[in-house]
Amino acid sequence: MPELLRRGRIDITGRLVDASNATLFGTVSADGVAVKCVYKPVRGERPLWDFPDGTLAGREMSAFLVSEAAGFDVVPPTVLREDGPFGPGMMQVWVDTDDEREFVDVCSPKKVPQGWIGVLRARGDRGEPAVLVHADTPALRRMAAFDVVVNNADRKGGHVLAGTDGNLYGVDHGLTMHVEDKLRTVLWGWVGQPLPGDVVEALEKLRTELDGTFIDVLGEHITRRETRTLSARVDALLADPRYPEPTGYGPAIPWPAF
Known part of the structure; x- marks a missing residue:
């Protein structure tokens, strides 16, 4: 799949208008094989005060590489293309989603699905009580640990995708790998709990790779x-293998949460 993304012909068919940065949709094809893809050209990145201009595509690529090296397997196949139709940019396999499977939601406190974990209590537009909740599954626990490792500053609920292939995927990792602690996520349900054994094994594998x-x-x-800080985060998690709590130095949850 990565080779097809790297070498295939790119045909852009649309744009995801809700994305904050230029996010184009299309297909990449070669030798009679075609897959749907997302293409984010560097020239379409919106400047951010805390992330240097033109670096988001490289951070997306780094997040994929870390996911693969550790065996988290939460990021769809991703490459960097220098010859994109709008210049260099990130290209990633499009994830077809199963609308019947959800992992993050905002609902009434009385309608929290059984086994789900509450993260934040709030009120709706008319003052009605609401709660931000997420599922409690091994795949989601792995994603939460992955977010700590890559220092994900933007894990919105809409960035957690239930694939039609049965897998769980995370997307939009342009705001990762910062040297300052910027973890902002909707997946805070396991604060203080021990990391699962498979997550610890993934961290040990990643430490060896690093x-x-x-x-x-x-x-x-x-x-x-940024690579040194990444290594330090892995070392800290291995030294104290628990899900961390928010630092309190900034927002713990991205806005909007979805």
């Missing part, structure tokens, strides 16, 4: 300081 040539691969997309 001691080898993988650190140089990441260095093609993020700065040396």
